[in-house]
Amino acid sequence: MLETLITSALLAVVGIYCVVVKKNLIKKVIGLAIFTNSIHLLLISIGFREGGIAPIITQANLVGFAARAVDPLPQALVLTSIVIQLSVTALALSIAILAFRHLNTLNTDKMNKLSG
Amino acid sequence: MDVIIRTIAKGIFPFIILLGFFIIFHGHLTPGGSFPGGAIVASGFALIAVAFGIKRAEMLVREKTLRIMEGIVAMIIVILLLYESFIREYIVSEGEMFGFWSAPEILSLNVVGGIMVMCALTLIVFLMIKE
Amino acid sequence: MILRSVVLYLCIIILFISIVSVLISPVFNNWESRDVARYYIEEGAKETGSANLVSSIVWDFRGFDTLGEETVLFTAAVGVFTIIVFGLKLTRKMG
Secondary structure, eight states, X not given: OHHHHHHHHHHHXXXXXXXXXXXXXXXXXXXXXXXXXXXXXXXXHHTOOTTOBOSBOOSTTOTTOTTTBOOSHHXXXXXXXXXXXXXXXXXXXXXXXXXXXXXXXXXXXXXXXXXX | OOHHHHHHHHHHHHHHHHHHHHXXXXXXXXXXXXXXXXXXXXXXXHHHHHHHOHHHHHHHSOHHHHHHHHHHHHHHHXXXXXXXXXXXXXXXXXXXXXXXXXXXXXXXXXXXXXXXXXXXXXXXXXXXXXX | OHHHHHHHHHHHHHHHHHHHHHHTOTTTTOOTTOHHHHHHHHHHHHHHOOSBHHHHXXXXXXXXXXXXXXXXXXXXXXXXXXXXXXXXXHHHHHO
């Protein structure tokens, strides 16, 4: 429980550091993905339950299912969030491709042309 | 790529597609659903595109076909979701609990959503490889 | 670099604040106060007929969320196509 929390906070720190400090655009996109994954880990760990099982009914765990299953709502919301993260990553990568074709560099310190 | 990657990709490609469609079609009984299944099928196409080049992958499924199919499938998904939200309560269908036809609405939505995810991811991968 | 160390200290402060704030929140690890989860677990399979409760929530109880998600996916595909095919022309024209 606590270790999941600490892992997600550490991943969030790594992601923020990577987005703010790194100069390469691709590395910034990777940092954004790490930060989003840390938030997914935190949301999944909200549905924690002691000795829980997956929220899928089968013939084997039909008896006493409601007393043991974990919360299925954060999992569904994280499934939505993963798709949105994928869309954001794809758009950011295509914008990085466009910046490289337009300016011939990926370094954000060298992107200092004002026009033309 | 070299001959080892090409041989393994050729051998493993039908099984990746089969696994993806199994996960899509059993989304209401087993773990998985529309998004993981569609991502697995798209990863199969991406494997072919990486191993054999974009020309051979376009012989399998063309980019224009993917664009048209994604538009049509997006329209179908809107109609199905509106149908399920507003009209379904009056024509509820009954099925046994663990059978394949236990939830026909969720099955149809899973199939349509999986095809849409497959088209979108394959289109994105093909466009990025072409650059 | 001064920026690098400032950002690092700021990130460590954010780490401690986030851990403490989640640990003292009333939602965390408190199963008795969750009526929505209990309703989904007990009645979800009966109402929708699906054995996979996550799938029933995604496509049935919260169907409009999923409609928005598919819209985002469609928009991302169209946006990537537009940027890659027509992007350079537009940026050259704008200067």
